[in-house]
Amino acid sequence: MPAVRNALIWDTGRDLAEYGDIVIKDGRISSVTAPNEAEGPILYDCRGKCLVLPGLVNAHTHVSMTLLRGLGEELPLMEWLRKKIFPIEDRLTAQNIRSGADLAVMEMLAAGVTCFADMYYFMDEVAMSVLESGIRAALCRGIMGDDPGKLAENLALAETYNGREGRITVQLGPHAPYTVPRPALEKIAETARDKNLGIHFHWLETKGELDSFRNEYKMEPADYLEQTGLLGAKELILAHCVWHPVDQLPAVARDNVTFVHNPKSNMKLGSGYAPIKEFISSGVRVALGTDGAASNNRLDMWDEMRFAALLHKGYNLDPTVAGAREILKMATVNGSRGVGFRDAGFIAAGQRADMMIVDMDNPRYVGRDPGSVPEFVVYAGSSRDVRATIVDGKVLYKDGEFTTLDSEKILSAASRDRASLTR
Ligand SMILES: [Zn+2]
Numbered sequence: 403m404p405a406v407r408n409a410l411i412w413d414t415g416r417d418l419a420e421y422g423d424i425v426i427k428d429g430r431i432s433s434v435t436a437p438n439e440a441e442g443p444i445l446y447d448c449r450g451k452c453l454v455l456p457g458l459v460n461a462h463t464h465v466s467m468t469l470l471r472g473l474g475e476e477l478p479l480m481e482w483l484r485k486k487i488f489p490i491e492d493r494l495t496a497q498n499i500r501s502g503a504d505l506a507v508m509e510m511l512a513a514g515v516t517c518f519a520d521m522y523y524f525m526d527e528v529a530m531s532v533l534e535s536g537i538r539a540a541l542c543r544g545i546m547g548d549d550p551g552k553l554a555e556n557l558a559l560a561e562t563y564n565g566r567e568g569r570i571t572v573q574l575g576p577h578a579p580y581t582v583p584r585p586a587l588e589k590i591a592e593t594a595r596d597k598n599l600g601i602h603f604h605w606l607e608t609k610g611e612l613d614s615f616r617n618e619y620k621m622e623p624a625d626y627l628e629q630t631g632l633l634g635a636k637e638l639i640l641a642h643c644v645w646h647p648v649d650q651l652p653a654v655a656r657d658n659v660t661f662v663h664n665p666k667s668n669m670k671l672g673s674g675y676a677p678i679k680e681f682i683s684s685g686v687r688v689a690l691g692t693d694g695a696a697s698n699n700r701l702d703m704w705d706e707m708r709f710a711a712l713l714h715k716g717y718n719l720d721p722t723v724a725g726a727r728e729i730l731k732m733a734t735v736n737g738s739r740g741v742g743f744r745d746a747g748f749i750a751a752g753q754r755a756d757m758m759i760v761d762m763d764n765p766r767y768v769g770r771d772p773g774s775v776p777e778f779v780v781y782a783g784s785s786r787d788v789r790a791t792i793v794d795g796k797v798l799y800k801d802g803e804f805t806t807l808d809s810e811k812i813l814s815a816a817s818r819d820r821a822s823l824t825r
Pocket of ligand 1: 462463464604641693694
């Protein structure tokens with residue numbers, strides 16, 4: 403059986419990193435043995451110099467927005483959306499969605515991301531990009547307004563792709579409370595429960611949204627989640643949650659609910675600081691995401707981890723908040739579980755063989771020891787250190803090369819599409 407050989411291994415289930423071989427069978431880890439013991443083909447020989455971590459999960463993004471990167475810089479969220487983003491989104495074609503998705507998958511695989519959760523449209527194109535590239539994804543069709551046609555498209559996406567190759571989950575994708583009227587949202591929540599599907603929703607990204615709950619809807623956000631039926635979805639992925647009131651966390655501390663923290667996007671758009679210290683202490687599952695490339699502007703989860711780890715220490719005046727181990731938990735197992743893959747996120751027998759291989763034979767890792775690996779990764783490491791990315795036991799990226807993607811073709815298609823959109 404193929405194996406990743408002689409690696410230093412760490413995941414959030416371990417106190418200390420240890421050396422071993424990771425043996426893979428049928429896309430799953432079949433065992434972790436002592437180093438240089440596994441027989442059979444070598445998938446990657448770490449020679450004791452590379453670290454293996456579970457693959458990173460980008461739990462909220464809009465991959466095809468790579469084509470919109472750099473547009474409308476430094477505008478407030480609503481102005482940015484209405485003046486710059488929505489008008490171009492109205493003109494995006496299926497071809498554009500595919501080339502933007504391919505570009506994003508390339509960027510993420512090179513940075514150790516093995517799974518992403520996406521909300522957009524022409525989602526069949528994103529699904530094809532996922533299937534052909536070999537990455538894992540949770541997909542939904544973004545639904546705005548009261549539009550049965552869009553809900554039907556989302557259901558067709560689920561019918562065709564949910565569970566496909568064990569690499570895709572499909573959620574329903576109502577966009578946000580301010581873009582979907584309440585009766586339509588209730589219908590979507592009911593449909594999700596009937597079809598046993600999850601929901602992916604933008605939630606309280608800006609202070610204005612919280613003000614609307616109190617001044618216009620005359621209700622508290624947690625009551626809205628309950629009364630619309632959203633809390634009953636198989637999995638409820640709530641993106642941003644910057645302004646979710648901290649006294650209303652018990653209602654969402656449930657196994658089917660995940661708050662996705664997008665610190666860089668929230669900072670860049672001036673939306674605020676999500677109180678993740680309180681989220682975590684209340685028992686809410688928190689994952690990490692980049693949001694779209696137009697508001698980040700990278701799809702780099704290493705960057706997101708480092709940013710989250712530093713931001714909350716400064717904000718809380720407390721260096722114990724958002725520790726490296728907690729941050730890695732958010733970026734790996736919490737993301738996997740949150741987006742519907744409950745058997746990924748650890749380097750252990752029976753888990754899906756999703757992992758990244760990190761070169762530690764470089765100046766940033768001198769001084770690490772088995773007890774300080776997560777701290778070196780989060781505070782000193784960089785996505786530049788990723789040597790290989792493996793999904794379902796298949797090497798998709800190795801030493802600068804993509805095994806399933808034609809990088810030149812993807813770069814030229816994306817450049818051509820971007821030029822046509824902004825001409
Ligand atoms: Zn978003």
